[in-house]
Amino acid sequence: MVIFTFVVCAEPYKFEAIDTLINLGEAIIKKGHQILGIFLYGSGVYNIKGDIHVDDSTRNLPDRLNKFCIKYNAKLAACSTWISFTGIQSSEFIEGACREGLGGLSDLIARSDRVIFFGPGG
């Protein structure tokens, strides 16, 4: 079994990082591997917002991400510095998500066999 961590540096809807992450994650788990966690970095921290409004024809990414993390017991954390930059409040987070410093990212990386980055960086 291979342990994966995903790092997302791209904001939702403008980029399809979360869509790809979920699809890839499902395929990885289907192969018998594990997703340890998802770390949101740079403008990727916007993916942590749960209270967004989408119409019926638009996929609800926070909901999909939330369900993915719960179903596969994957940790969802966002960079504390970037959360501060964006002004997102913890009350707006997807349920179960948290803010962490680079220590959280370091811990996930050190416990993973593979780390996959999505997006253009900070």
Added chain:
Amino acid sequence: MVKSILLICEDSPFGKNSVIESIRMATGLLAIGDLDDCKVIFMGDAVYFLNKNLNPEALNVDPFSNIMRLMELSDLEVFIHDEALKTAGLDSSELIAYENLIIVNSEKISQLILEADMSFKY
């Protein structure tokens, strides 16, 4: 498990904060100590960041002194692509004085990528 990381940055220090963020991430990960090694490679326009005559204040950009200090304190190894330096019209005498600054060719960069457990372009 992942024990070494290589961050590759090729964006200008102005217009995007990838250079700053790649150093911040690298020094943060080194300081935490979960990983054995973390290196940064500057390619493309990112090499301008290391020009000792750079004057961000002229563009009303925050000075880079804090991030430079962080780099020095952590003894972060920073590699510069020789071709990018040439394209930028810079030579080694115009770079900041930093002990762990190493000018490398494409072959060495390939080797660094192969040696690292994971690498990503910031």
